[in-house]
Amino acid sequence: MLRCEGLLKRFNVGTPDETMLFDGFDFEAEQGDFVSVIGSNGSGKTTLLNLICGSLPLDGGKITFGGRDITRMSEHKRAAMIGRVFQDPQKGTCANLTILENMALADNKKGLFGLTGAVNKKRIEYYRTLLEECGMGLENRMNTPAGSLSGGQRQALALVIANMTDIELLILDEHTAALDPKSSETVMRLTDKLVSGKKITTLMVTHNLRYALEYGNRLLMMHMGRSVMDLRGPEKKNAKIEDLLKTFNEISIECGN
Secondary structure, three states: OEEEEEEEEEEOOOOOOEEEEEEEEEEEOOOOEEEEEEOOOOOOOOHHHHHOOOOOOEEEOOOOOOEEEEOOOOHHHOOOOOOOOOOOHHHHHOOOOOHHHHHOOOHHOOOOOOOOOOOOOOHHHHHHHHHHHOOOOOOHOOOOOOHOOOOHHHHHHHHHHHHHOOOEEEEEEEEOOOHHHHHHHHHHHHHHHHHHHHOOEEEEEEHHHHHHHHHHOOEEEEEEEEEEEEEEEEHHHOOOOOHHHHHHHHHHHHHHO
């Protein structure tokens, strides 16, 4: 279980622009939950992901995962159990390395690198099998530099790489936002297949309301550092985009927009 208790997060501390985003925020996700997180800009979606991953320090509160207190754990140590795919396709892979080399590096995420070859030739067929799941022909382009791939292909590769090791939590930070509609659909189908197959706990931030409703077993809407909607199971399954838009509109009126 992922549990966030009493999170506090301030920005621009000590300046006239100081703001309190999270003021005692609580959140928890059960093992195997696939949570779609939506909300307006500045609602705290990505900040929550950054706090969980250790990219931002907490000002107060506690984060535990799988019974372990990770509040003060460094980002690189959390990375051993957390896979993350960013909005920018260029962030998940190394452009100058080939597809094969990128996968070999990811395959050794929890290991040590010595003066031996980076690519284990015995693993190449395994890599090819993983790439076939993407349905993009990447298994036939393993010696192609990642930087020459399209945005959708590179994001699919990043998604496969994030799931190669035995991670316990998958973080998806608007991972289809920079893609064209066709690529977005392909990456979302791949996402659902990987998450369902491994039953991995997943948090997906998205601005696509259809994806938020169609994928996952839970939907969380955030606003100004708090939860304003939390739908699960049948309640989420029966929800409509109109229901989400209604809440968005009510929030806008409340804020005077």
